Amino acid sequence: MAQIQIGDTIPIVNLKYCPYDPKLANACGIPQVLSTESFKGKKVVLFGVPGAFTPTCNNSHLPEFHEKFSDLANKGVDTVVCLSTADAFVMDAWGKWTKVNDKIIMAADGNGEFIQKTGLSQDLTKMGMGAVRSKRFAMVIDDLKVVYIGVESAPGVTVSGATAVLAKL
Template sequence: MIKVGDKLPGGTLYEYLDVEGEGCSIGPNPVDIATAVAGKTVAIFGLPGAFTPTCSAQHAPGFIDAYEQFKAAGVDEIWCVSVNDAFVMGAWGRELKAAGKVRMMADGSADFAKATGLTLDLSAKGLGLRSGRYAMLVKDGVVTQLNDEQGGGYAVSDAQTLLKQIQG
């Protein structure tokens, strides 16, 4: 499992954009992870699924609502990563009004989740292998903070906990 001090694994996530811009079509657009985090401070939170109760009511909205606080603390971008396709993540982002605040990143085949070791097996509930619930801070590709729920609870991966850690 990835830990503080490790380099974020390379790979590709996908993002659906509602508006074309900067040479990007509306989607799904590949996002090379290493390129996207290079030289930036990125808050990344992972969750088991779009449109699921805790993810929709608390986890994602917490980061969306705290966007200005994260920016003030020196965070360049906030990413939400889930094992869903880019179309689902785009629709969920529209519903949550995440545009311009949180990038809704699709990890449709769970490649990123598996590469980080931050997985949650929900096969018994018919959901298959998902992303675990976590929040991390990545500076220039290196993990500097990691709050892993290790089992899918919701106690340490919330926006305010990560924000307090960033602010010191």
């Protein structure tokens, strides 16, 4: 599949997430559906990572979005979503570990449906992470249309980081 481009409409798929609940500090809640259809009429920053808790994802990518959350909101962003091909329980645990609380929705694309339909999947079998993993990317979605997309072509966080996204808002 060709990679999604600026001007394209995002696919409607059901992701999973565990809503933030401070009473569940040491346990996960029941995963809920997060349909990408719920992005209709909103400006959403969605960034994808190859894996929760992995070095670059945990030490650079997610923290930068967390640190710059207010800047994103001030530029009109309604929702920030972190997406990985992990399951909702892992994403919830990662959100608790990094203390993103209710700022960033930690969404699971466990079957890789979104990343495959957008052409943003990669095979990380050689690294022991499986054949269907997310590329490192960030996109700005405005009323279901892609208005910015940055996909990393090398290790690290440049075009998919919060600073790059802010520069495009």
